[in-house]
Amino acid sequence: MNHPNSQLAHSIGMFDSGVGGLSVLRAIRALMPEEPILYLADQENVPYGSRSLEQVRKFSVAITNFLIAQGAKLIIVACNTASAAALNHLRAIFPKMLFVGMEPAVKPAAGHTQSGLVGVLATPATFQGELYASVIERYSGDVEVLQHTCPGLVDQIEKGNLVGDQTRKILEDALGPMLDRGIDTVVLGCTHYPFVIPLIEEIVGDSVRVIDPAWAVAKQTKRLLEPIEVTNLKRKNISHRYFTSGDIKSFKSSLKKLRVWNASIEKIVWESKSQLKIESRENKPVKNQS
């Protein structure tokens, strides 16, 4: 394994079950535009949220091995579900690697709410994990936290359906009862959901604050990278890469629909569900549009 201080470890590695982690990538790009990024979307296995924590943990270990082999110096688990399932495990089995994970932003929500009622939207697996239980125990205090799993929302966002009737219905079903109870804060506990913030804001109105943790995660990443700046000496020659275990064309069209920055896309395949390898690369690498 490349040590994070090795010259071979030059990029920020990121992964998600699909396009959700791109909401975190946007913040990373805004804060650290000079950092090369390796972004992996495990679209063959999306959604992770309805899978067992054990299965998601296995995927996360294999993906981490793959990203380290491609030159990751730090890995952002840009998926709340994978963070819930695997973050502690990854830190234990890759002790030299730096990890940044996602956790539902209950702490800022509890600090902000005036009504004492907060809503959290996340996948079933995230709600089942110990991470969520510990966040609630540590930060919710007297605040009542209402939860909803938004069934089908990740699929709609994967399809690029950010404003259609189905997407609206899923969000109205999730948020309606929470609004009736009097929430004034909504936490986005799945990295796919920031792509539907405009629709969420339309439904909840001006008086409800919507919390997307991407910016906090980007700042934490920057802080962790500062002491290992030496690894970036050669980064001018290093390119940004996307990997998908799904279809290159549809990933490319998602980048366009989600208005996320473009780079070359590589197709990866699972070998026996425990190892990933690169199968092919997009014919024409896309020009960096930064």
Ligand code: DGL
């Ligand atoms: N974006 C993910 C999350 O943050 C995964 C959603 C899914 O694949 O179900 O939880």
